[in-house]
Amino acid sequence: MRIVVLTKPVPDPASGQDRLGPDWRVDRAAAPAVLNGNDEYALEAALRLVEAHGGEITLLAMAPPSAPETLRKGLAMGADRAVLVTDPALAGSDIPSTVAVLAAALRDLEADLVLAGIDTSDGFAGVVPAALATTLRLPLLSNAAAIEPDPAAGRVRVRRIVQGGYDVLEAPLPALVSCTQALGAPRYPSLKGIMAARSKEIAVRSLADLGPLPRPVGGAVAETVVVAVDPPPPRGATRTVRAPAAEAAREIAEFLAARRLLP
Amino acid sequence: MSGRLVVVGELADGRPTRLTTEVATLGRRVAEDLGRPAVGILVGPDAAAAAETLAGFLPEVVAVDVPELVDLAPAPRVAAEVATLVVPEDGPILVGASPDGRDVAGALAVLLDRAVLANAVDVEVGPEGPTTVTPIFGGKSIVRSRFVGRPGIITVRPSSVDAAPAPAAGRIVGRAPAAASGGPTVRRLERVVEASGEIPLEEAPVVVVGGRGVGGPEGFALLQELAALLGGTVGATRAAVDAGWIPYARQIGQTGKVVRPRLYLGLGVSGAIQHKVGMQTAETIVAVNRDPDAPLSEYADLYVVGDLFEVGRALVAELRGRREGGGG
Ligand SMILES: Cc1cc2nc3c(=O)[nH]c(=O)nc-3n(C[C@H](O)[C@H](O)[C@H](O)COP(=O)(O)OP(=O)(O)OC[C@H]3O[C@@H](n4cnc5c(N)ncnc54)[C@H](O)[C@@H]3O)c2cc1C
Numbered sequence: 127m128r129i130v131v132l133t134k135p136v137p138d139p140a141s142g143q144d145r146l147g148p149d150w151r152v153d154r155a156a157a158p159a160v161l162n163g164n165d166e167y168a169l170e171a172a173l174r175l176v177e178a179h180g181g182e183i184t185l186l187a188m189a190p191p192s193a194p195e196t197l198r199k200g201l202a203m204g205a206d207r208a209v210l211v212t213d214p215a216l217a218g219s220d221i222p223s224t225v226a227v228l229a230a231a232l233r234d235l236e237a238d239l240v241l242a243g244i245d246t247s248d249g250f251a252g253v254v255p256a257a258l259a260t261t262l263r264l265p266l267l268s269n270a271a272a273i274e275p276d277p278a279a280g281r282v283r284v285r286r287i288v289q290g291g292y293d294v295l296e297a298p299l300p301a302l303v304s305c306t307q308a309l310g311a312p313r314y315p316s317l318k319g320i321m322a323a324r325s326k327e328i329a330v331r332s333l334a335d336l337g338p339l340p341r342p343v344g345g346a347v348a349e350t351v352v353v354a355v356d357p358p359p360p361r362g363a364t365r366t367v368r369a370p371a372a373e374a375a376r377e378i379a380e381f382l383a384a385r386r387l388l389p
Numbered sequence: 390m391s392g393r394l395v396v397v398g399e400l401a402d403g404r405p406t407r408l409t410t411e412v413a414t415l416g417r418r419v420a421e422d423l424g425r426p427a428v429g430i431l432v433g434p435d436a437a438a439a440a441e442t443l444a445g446f447l448p449e450v451v452a453v454d455v456p457e458l459v460d461l462a463p464a465p466r467v468a469a470e471v472a473t474l475v476v477p478e479d480g481p482i483l484v485g486a487s488p489d490g491r492d493v494a495g496a497l498a499v500l501l502d503r504a505v506l507a508n509a510v511d512v513e514v515g516p517e518g519p520t521t522v523t524p525i526f527g528g529k530s531i532v533r534s535r536f537v538g539r540p541g542i543i544t545v546r547p548s549s550v551d552a553a554p555a556p557a558a559g560r561i562v563g564r565a566p567a568a569a570s571g572g573p574t575v576r577r578l579e580r581v582v583e584a585s586g587e588i589p590l591e592e593a594p595v596v597v598v599g600g601r602g603v604g605g606p607e608g609f610a611l612l613q614e615l616a617a618l619l620g621g622t623v624g625a626t627r628a629a630v631d632a633g634w635i636p637y638a639r640q641i642g643q644t645g646k647v648v649r650p651r652l653y654l655g656l657g658v659s660g661a662i663q664h665k666v667g668m669q670t671a672e673t674i675v676a677v678n679r680d681p682d683a684p685l686s687e688y689a690d691l692y693v694v695g696d697l698f699e700v701g702r703a704l705v706a707e708l709r710g711r712r713e714g715g716g717g
């Protein structure tokens with residue numbers, strides 16, 4: 127099976143330095159980039175599928191030119207190669223641009239299965255997978271907690287998390303699956319994996335390399351604009367209680383009663 | 390500018406979801422501010438019956454009955470039907486940011502070639518049109534964004550708006566399905582119900598949340614007891630879920646659920662940024678943690694430094710005592 131995993135480099139949420147720059151774009155210089163957390167789950171799912179069914183994994187990212195550092199981690203986890211679409215004109219792209227670019231790159235990769243994360247930690251949008259599936263006319267199996275392909279029969283089953291339980295979905299391959307944490311925790315790269323990643327290919331492609339696209343893309347044609355960035359409204363001051371348990375419990379109960387929070 | 394503001398609804402068990410009524414409430418207000426009519430669109434099996442509820446929130450609801458959606462993943466077909474009903478002058482198009490809503494929004498963005506502003510907690514209206522308000526980076530910043538040119542699609546984060554019905558019920562228009570169902574089909578073979586009867590996390594007025602400090606599945610019994618006494622339900626951090634102490638469906642945070650309960654009570658929760666994303670807009674935040682300096686100490690309303698089992702058990706006793714004593 128040929129699996130493509132969509133991996134977006136995002137500012138490291140753990141760095142505490144993720145923020146917007148003076149141009150109100152993500153300040154990529156301030157925070158080190160990491161692979162988007164949910165995309166690591168998607169990659170882990172891909173690695174397990176290849177272990178079970180054979181095949182190969184390509185990472186695909188549209189990102190600034192610094193992204194190879196980040197993609198290297200995915201290669202160290204076990205992906206076979208990466209494709210990075212990067213172009214100065216793509217800075218400030220909105221969602222339709224991102225989707226058009228990823229779709230064009232995916233057409234060249236001929237995947238049986240495309241895996242994406244359910245959303246990204248910087249934007250939290252969670253709409254790219256459905257938009258891509260629509261563009262490429264691929265069946266979309268979203269919010270996956272388990273993925274069971276049957277390559278011989280040319281179909282895939284997915285356990286999709288819904289309110290109060292799950293649905294079992296089935297679609298023909300090729301298909302696009304968006305992945306949740308319920309698929310299982312991503313592995314740490316082994317020393318061997320880290321060594322091997324050094325010699326794996328990261329194909330860097332510009333917009334021109336993708337050939338003509340069906341729509342104009344990039345920051346210049348973005349149809350959304352940030353108009354203000356503010357700190358969040360402050361919460362009230364914290365009241366701290368240090369007291370023996372019974373007394374602390376009474377304080378909590380009184381605090382809740384005063385706020386009419388006791389049934 | 391004669392276009393309509395469109396609210397795309399979502400159905401669960403034959404009724405509009407709570408998020409749908411929240412989005413409809415927001416949409417009604419934004420449409421008034423924009424001076425545009427508002428219309429809701431419901432697509433699904435039994436859409437006409439569900440439209441009765443949604444018409445309590447919007448002046449007009451278009452219902453498209455698609456019986457075969459019972460056995461399909463709904464989003465592609467819902468988006469296709471909505472796309473046949475939206476005209477170029479219409480907008481913005483509001484969709485709830487649930488898993489299905491995000492799928493519908495993504496598909497619609499392509500079908501209608503419109504931009505998306507995702508995960509709004511509010512929409513303000515100024516001279517330039519609608520402006521979305523969205524927390525980013527786990528609530529560290531609040532970003533205001535707008536569309537350049539024609540208004541596009543806005544996804545609205547769950548629990549951001551208090552649903553409130555309109556003073557008068559709107560009218561319902563039935564429409565026959567019009568979309569060619571040509572797209573790839575995703576069949577639903579089975580629906581497995583795991584947690585019937587429990588209050589959905591997003592709807593509970595009180596959420597008692599356990600973290601790594603709870604120490605194991607047994608520890609959650611104490612939290613269940615507290616939740617029952619407080620009239621709420623139990624949630625968890627990813628650390629507790631990853632350890633297998635409680636199902637993923639109970640996880641709050643970036644990769645779990647977003648909740649806005651009246652009361653969040655966290656026991657043995659540090660309050661990491663990825664957790665904060667899912668609970669920071671709770672009305673009241675109370676935490677019990679033996680570490681005086683955990684991140685939650687910076688944004689809780691009441692922060693109790695102590696052992697969660699000792700304080701938790703004492704709180705059970707205290708709440709029981711108050712009940713029996715007829716309040717205190
Ligand atoms: C991509 C990504 C996505 C993530 N998504 C989420 C998410 O959706 N939700 C989420 O919650 N996390 C998420 N995380 C994980 C997050 O970063 C934290 O690791 C997690 O929230 C920590 O959980 P915790 O508070 O239970 O554990 P810890 O951080 O270990 O905190 C446990 C706390 O319990 C206290 N404690 C221990 N024993 C006791 C006791 N007996 N009495 C009182 N206090 C005690 C300790 O002092 C400590 O403060 C994500 C991380 C990543 C990288």
Ligand SMILES: Nc1ncnc2c1ncn2[C@@H]1O[C@H](COP(=O)(O)O)[C@@H](O)[C@H]1O
Pocket residue numbers: 131132133134135162164165186187188189224228241242243244245246249250251252253254255
């Ligand atoms: N620029 C990008 N490069 C590669 N994958 C992306 C990109 N943007 C989004 N994705 C994929 O789409 C998923 C959802 O992203 P989003 O809709 O932006 O929240 C991510 O988890 C990725 O798998």
